[in-house]
Amino acid sequence: MTTLSLQRPRSVQSWIYRNREMAIAALALVSIAVIIAPALWLVLTSFKTNENIFVYPPQVIPDPFTLQNYIDVLHQGQFPRYLLNSLIVSSIATAVCLLLSALAAYALTYFEFPGKRVVLAVVVGTQFFPSAVLLLPLFRMWAELGLFNTYFSLIATYTATSLSLCTWLLVGFYRAVPREVLEAATIDGCSKFGLLWRIVLPLALPGLLAGGAFVFIGVWQEFLLAVTLISDPNLLTVMVGLYKFVGEHRIAWNLLIAASVVVSVPTIIIFGLVQRYLVDGVTAGALK
């Protein structure tokens, strides 16, 4: 008996040693499952009927499997309107932000000029302004300008808050443009503006796409500024719309959960597409 019980752990250990990769895969599977469980539970629940969400014992696999929650949320009430609002605000803010930061990054990468350090500090510094400190100042400013409850105030705000990240990301991509190409083009008589338009931007296209993706997602997900700067029910963004759902006296969980999945889909897709720029995006300027 004693020899057996001594033997066993040793054989387990050697098995682990021999099948190290499989053991790690198993550990990873369990760990990831624990982490993913809440999100997975949400997705599964979105396909249940409203009654089955609350049954005991709980259903794991939806039975009957239904798309009714999605159909309802996309056809009823204000949700489609919120989606449209978010799409408008996110797209315009992304376009304006890309334009401004493409130009600013060009100046910051290829020019020496007095005050460059100040410009850098102003642009980089704002990356760390948390929205918590912006709520009150922005609310007051837009209200005083009579622009409270407009797309404009939201778009302008998001453009400004996204600029530093986007500019920094682009500076990184601009720097990677081979210097020889730029020098050759200059000798051929290419103007500074031509350099940007014909050489730098095409070569930094992945950077523009990644920057645009980050800005779009950032604006799409933003909640605090949106809930502070907009109160008109027709102008609410999706995230504020979701919050209004939560605030209702009796929460319609089936619709709320389906809506949550819907608004997460663009995020997941776009993050999947720009995955390899993720670390650059998060730390643009931060760790340099």
Next chain:
Amino acid sequence: MSSSTSLAAPSRARTLRGQSLRDTALAYAFSAPALLAVIGVLFYPIISLLITSLYSKPTLSRPSAFIGLVNYLTVLADPIFSSAVWNMFVWTLGVTIGQVVVGLYFALLLHQRFPGRWLARMAVIIPWVLPGVVVAVTWRFMYSQDFGLINLVLRELGLGQFAHAWLGDRQTAMLAVIVVGIWKGFGFYTLMFLAGMQTIPVELYEAAKIDGATGRQQLFGITLPLLRPVMITSTVLGLIWTSNYFEAIFVMTGGGPARSTETLPMFIYNTGFTFYRIEEAMAGSNLLMLIVLVMLGLYALVVRAIRNAPRAEEA
């Protein structure tokens, strides 16, 4: 930073002065739109609020007057403010420690070679890429008293006596939102640590193996020490973000019950937009700005210290 990458290198320095003046004008023109947007939309309102906070609120009978720091003294004397600062401290510390530990665990795990690793690496950052409001909805559902997954699992395990409304109980609400904060954000550290580990030369591990170092010795002798710069910089950055992050708290509890989850940013929002005590909210907002600036200064110092430190590989 980018001072070395200028095209206006030696050959250009000798060109006509008019050329460089024109380049300077061009550079200003290129950076002006972005600069104006940032100054107009971010700096101006912040500075304007700073000035307004030094004046009293105008009433029908009395115009606005300079009152110095009175608004600040009022908010500093408010016990709710102190408790909000304390809550922010607890929240920030709890979330950051949790995120670093869980983030490091997954980074070490996913740095190993195993079948399906690419999939695991994508799955692990799902909580981090999900919109904050969706995260809050998910966890409100998870925490709900009667049909939430957490209580269901507790009852299944025979621990039914622990099942309760996690977000509705003052005793557990802070813990509950901290768990959500950890879940939402640990992916950032996993990403950063994984990126950091990729820069550690493989030769170090090979040499260690030849010397007979165990896995644990490699972890404490090579991986963690060489990861330290990344760990420190990302943690300081994380502290700034976490202390100001209140989206999930906003949607899950709004700072309640009985203000038990009201961190300073939540306090500012509630004071200004729920109770309309604008003066106090302004002072609170500016004090938070001060805290952020101090932390940013700390961050700059840390980054500089690490950059100037002798490279770990050379040591």
